[in-house]
Every structure is written in C-alpha cells, then in structure tokens.
Amino acid sequence: MGRRILATVLFVTLAAGAFAAGASAQPQSADQQIYETFRAWIGQQPRAVQESADVLEQYRAKLVKDGVSPANADRQIRVINEQADRLEVERWNQILTSQKPAFNTQPNAFLVRMVQGRKPGRALDVGMGQGRNAVFLASQGWNVTGFDPADRAVAAANQAAQARGLKLTTQIVGSEQFNFGRNQWDLIVLSYVSFREELQKIIESLAPGGMVVVEGFHRDTTAKRPVGGGVVFDTNELLTLFAPLRVVQYEDLEGPTDFGIGEPNRLVRLAAVKP
Numbered sequence: 001m002g003r004r005i006l007a008t009v010l011f012v013t014l015a016a017g018a019f020a021a022g023a024s025a026q027p028q029s030a031d032q033q034i035y036e037t038f039r040a041w042i043g044q045q046p047r048a049v050q051e052s053a054d055v056l057e058q059y060r061a062k063l064v065k066d067g068v069s070p071a072n073a074d075r076q077i078r079v080i081n082e083q084a085d086r087l088e089v090e091r092w093n094q095i096l097t098s099q100k101p102a103f104n105t106q107p108n109a110f111l112v113r114m115v116q117g118r119k120p121g122r123a124l125d126v127g128m129g130q131g132r133n134a135v136f137l138a139s140q141g142w143n144v145t146g147f148d149p150a151d152r153a154v155a156a157a158n159q160a161a162q163a164r165g166l167k168l169t170t171q172i173v174g175s176e177q178f179n180f181g182r183n184q185w186d187l188i189v190l191s192y193v194s195f196r197e198e199l200q201k202i203i204e205s206l207a208p209g210g211m212v213v214v215e216g217f218h219r220d221t222t223a224k225r226p227v228g229g230g231v232v233f234d235t236n237e238l239l240t241l242f243a244p245l246r247v248v249q250y251e252d253l254e255g256p257t258d259f260g261i262g263e264p265n266r267l268v269r270l271a272a273v274k275p
C-alpha cells in the first residue's frame with residue numbers, strides 16, 4: 001500500500017453523513033461504498049494510525065474481525081488501493097455539484113472578512129471545489145487562479161463565473177501536480193483543504209506582502225464525526241505551520257463550519273502575511 005493512497009484518503013475526508021446528504025440524488029456504486037466506509041473508519045482513527053504505513057493492513061484485520069470473509073476483505077483493500085484517486089474525485093464531483101448542497105455555497109465568511117479593504121491582486125484558490133470563494137474574489141476585482149482535481153466541480157466554478165461576467169483561470173489538477181511558482185500570489189486561499197505536504201511551496205509562492213487565509217477543523221471535531229487528518233489541526237498548530245509568516249489573525253472557536261453544516265464544531269482560522 002502506497003503513501004499516495006493515504007495522501008488521497010486523508011486529504012479531505014468529510015463526514016460520511018454529509019456525503020450521503022450531498023450526493024443523495026446519485027446512488028453510490030459498490031466501490032464508492034467500500035471507499036466511503038473506509039474513509040469513515042480512517043477519519044476516526046488516531047493520527048498515528050492514520051499516518052502509519054500499514055493502515056490498510058490494519059483496516060483489513062478490522063474487516064475480518066467484524067466477520068467479513070478474507071476474500072471480500074482482500075477485494076475491498078484492492079478497491080481502496082487501486083481506485084482511491086478516482087473515487088476521491090468522483091465523491092467531490094458529486095458532493096460539490098449536488099442539486100441539494102450539503103455545504104455552505106456562500107463564500108467562506110472568514111475569507112470575506114480578511115480580504116475586506118485589501119487591494120486586489122493575484123489570488124490562488126487551492127482545491128477550489130465549485131468555486132464559491134474564487135467567484136467571490138473575482139467579483140471583488142481579484143485576478144483568480146484556482147485548481148482542483150474534481151473536474152465537474154471546476155466546470156461548475158467556471159460556469160458560475162461566466163454567468164456573472166467574470167473570468168477564472170482554472171486547472172484540473174491536484175496540489176501535488178500544480179506549479180505554485182515563487183513570490184507571485186498576493187493571496188492564497190486554503191479553505192477546507194489539505195496542504196501540509198505543499199506547505200513550503202505555498203509559502204515560497206506567496207509574494208512579499210501576500211496573505212494566506214486558512215480555515216479548517218480543530219481536532220476536537222473528530223470526536224464527534226469522521227473528518228480526515230488533512231483538514232484537521234491541533235490547538236495552535238496553524239500558528240506553528242505558518243511561523244515564517246506574520247500572523248495577522250488567528251481564531252479558535254465553536255461555530256458553524258462550511259462543510260458538515262448544521263452542527264456546531266470547533267474551527268480554526270488563520271490569516272498571515274509574508275514579510
């Protein structure tokens with residue numbers, strides 16, 4: 001089992017309930033169900049298990065202990081191992097383009113607050129989804145680039161922009177393929193996406209004076225529901241991750257989250273500027 005699978009699965013695990021609600025119009029395939037069940041399980045494991053090299057072996061052992069036949073368990077592991085990337089893209093396409101969205105389709109409130117009064121420049125929206133933040137920024141005069149591997153979500157973002165007479169520059173790629181460049185972004189948005197593996201690239205790619213805006217879940221949330229390690233942060237962890245920057249705002253609060261809406265959760269938010 002490769003680290004790539006873990007990176008994929010841990011990138012942005014969302015509560016299984018939110019998936020079910022968001023994708024209710026489209027029934028899940030058997031492979032999607034296998035993948036979702038695995039995601040729900042891994043989302044509730046301690047970080048050490050989530051990041052362990054043999055997490056799939058541990059999951060297989062759990063399945064067999066629960067009464068799944070060894071042959072069926074092997075099949076499930078094969079699906080997860082071989083199809084995680086495809087299933088991840090499909091799940092986000094379904095969630096983000098659902099006719100009954102189970103997430104906040106308005107721009108992220110912290111981002112709106114942090115860019116207020118800021119001179120628009122070049123913005124990068126990492127894992128842009130269906131473009132709620134990118135379209136908002138474009139409407140405020142920002143020159144926005146966004147990327148995401150979920151092709152139908154990106155298409156929806158471009159359509160939403162066009163409908164408002166706005167233009168986005170988009171790419172259908174994951175963070176691992178995207179060329180962040182150096183010293184070029186006046187704003188980088190990290191809204192409910194995983195970025196630990198790209199942190200150095202992100203900081204290098206910010207222009208001097210440029211700002212990064214982050215929102216994700218505090219680890220406490222995982223006690224209530226499965227949320228993937230990629231978008232989960234420990235107390236003050238964002239401050240440590242962005243220590244090379246000048247933090248202008250940090251918040252740790254109970255409040256409504258943009259994903260898994262309807263339940264109050266512990267959120268963390270950070271805005272920081274490159275000196």
Ligand SMILES: C[S@@+](CC[C@H](N)C(=O)[O-])C[C@H]1O[C@@H](n2cnc3c(N)ncnc32)[C@H](O)[C@@H]1O
Pocket residue numbers: 011012014088089092093096108126127128129130131132133147148149150153173174175176190191192193258259
């Ligand atoms: C919870 S959604 C957040 C979307 C958007 N940032 C927002 O706040 O509306 C997570 C997004 O991460 C995207 N994603 C999954 N794997 C990714 C990767 N390897 N690189 C970049 N984005 C990825 C998903 O397709 C999905 O659009």
